[in-house]
Amino acid sequence: MAETLTPTALTLKDIAREAGVSLATVDRVLHNRPGVRPDTVRRVKAAIERNAFQPHVAAAELARGRARRFAFVMPSGPNPFMQQIEAYLGEMSAWLAARRLGVETIATDVFDPSALAASLEALSGDYDGVAVVALDHPGVRAAINDLVDAGTKVVTLVSDVPSSRRHHYVGIDNIAAGRTAGALVGRLAGQRSGKVAIVAGSQGLRDHAERIFGFNQVMATEFPDLGVLPVLEGRDEDDRSEQMLARLFGRHDDIVGLYNVGAGTQGVARALSEVGREKQVVFVGHDVTALTRRLLLQGVMDAAISQNPGHEARAAVRVLLALARGEPILREQEKIRIDIVMRDNLP
């Protein structure tokens, strides 16, 4: 009844003896280094396979003995979600130090692609890996590709640039996130018919555009009785979002659903309460912050679509590390899920 997954107690030396070669040769074969006769390679590989030999990672790390430096390029400004990611990076500091890893955070303006590109270019050569909350823009794409060409490992975080040659994306599928939001608004609205409002930061932001796309997809095909109003662009600012939404409520008295794609949540909530419709309108937004947590508990927000910021911070570091060391990435582990958070499953 006991399925065993027992470890190899073997060492390089054992393999070397078994293959009739020296330690160094086994090491060369293990890392596909040149300078070994094909025939010898075969013999050594056979011995490795036969014993299902796994080199001891701790020994390898110690012997390699290199410290690594990673940079996290994050938007400046008061975006609470980004602040959470930075906070979780901070919590990892002991973990990082114990592995001789250095992580630096670099702030940059999200809405200015050339500034972002410049920040990235400036990093070249100084880091083993870079994680960046990216804008999808030609200049940014070029900067990412330059880093990659210079041998730096690059991971996009939260917002992707799929057309670049970045090594990995750590974040959610935003189209699916938008679809999830649409399904929630539609289903929670029940049998009612009426209008649905959308507030986004900007449709120029790839993640926002993708979410809106997914949202509209679901509304059109599954909830034809709910009419989607034109997207309001609040630039993730509270006041602007509030004003635009207030005006919209003035023009439509049959709004039953509201999808807040980005930040500016405070303003959106204020606009709702001004018209006294907090409880009637189905309100779905993104991310669990101090504010959205409160709104969920109060019943003002009905659901938040979220990506776990702690997981994203740790996944980005682990992926960069794996890339730097040439180790495999554990896709299953590093995948970021689309979480639906309602009042009763608040983390």
Next chain:
Amino acid sequence: MAETLTPTALTLKDIAREAGVSLATVDRVLHNRPGVRPDTVRRVKAAIERNAFQPHVAAAELARGRARRFAFVMPSGPNPFMQQIEAYLGEMSAWLAARRLGVETIATDVFDPSALAASLEALSGDYDGVAVVALDHPGVRAAINDLVDAGTKVVTLVSDVPSSRRHHYVGIDNIAAGRTAGALVGRLAGQRSGKVAIVAGSQGLRDHAERIFGFNQVMATEFPDLGVLPVLEGRDEDDRSEQMLARLFGRHDDIVGLYNVGAGTQGVARALSEVGREKQVVFVGHDVTALTRRLLLQGVMDAAISQNPGHEARAAVRVLLALARGEPILREQEKIRIDIVMRDNLP
């Protein structure tokens, strides 16, 4: 703009020199080992603090050089969720081998507490750590406590025994999971009023009982128009669940919601389709398996409350390892969340 989290390039030797002692003394202080004069301890600690020194984990692991063995005691039988956890353990084998960790899976009957207790007792002394899907029963509790007393690290998995002295629980808060299910059934039922059915494996299983408790809590306080019918106990078996539910549908034609607390999902779905109400009844269950995935895509199930089995497998191993090594547990990372999975955010 660059907040740095730079690693200590320092080593034990540096600290030793700075404190004016030898390597061994620093090591003793670092691990709170006896045999050092209080005054010396202070000096060394000061030097450690001053430099924010972190010992290099890879070096420590290598020097300690102990292989560890862990046992996973899991229910036998065809429970797909448990099989997923075992599968994910299997996927970790390379990771485990590279760290000289051995993991063995031991099957035992879930519904027989004395068999479980016996299995646990039999493990004593052979393992550094044990993860167990536990039944909350006095015999099991005693067996767990015996293991703990013998120095084995014990983690309960998926189902907890809070009254035992287990070191850690890896799993969800089942009361909150039940509340989440209740909120979903209630809200997705919309304005409708009618009856709600509950199918559980057994109310003797702690996790099932807790989920039902949470579910009823929400129904009573928030959806008074929905009457909850008495719990059906299907023993997680398809046929039995199907029959009981079919009979219930025969007696009530106003059932608008259905909560499947455990397994036996196939039977529940069949009963629903027999009466041709798959699309009208709001159906919420647990866990994402091949079957529930299909039912979600078909629109038969509306939501699945889930705990990520891959995360649970990895968290259990990491927690056991941390406990065995005396390292801190990263609570945030190891916490298992209650996931709401609907069609559009299927993982």
Next chain:
DNA sequence: CTGTTAGCGCCTTCAT
């Protein structure tokens, strides 16, 4: 109570 010393398993020159 404190210091010295020999590894742990692998990587990396440097010889051969």
Next chain:
DNA sequence: ATGAAGGCGCTAACAG
């Protein structure tokens, strides 16, 4: 193309 040997930073005997 292959081997020998030193060392990465820490732990654990063993001396003193």
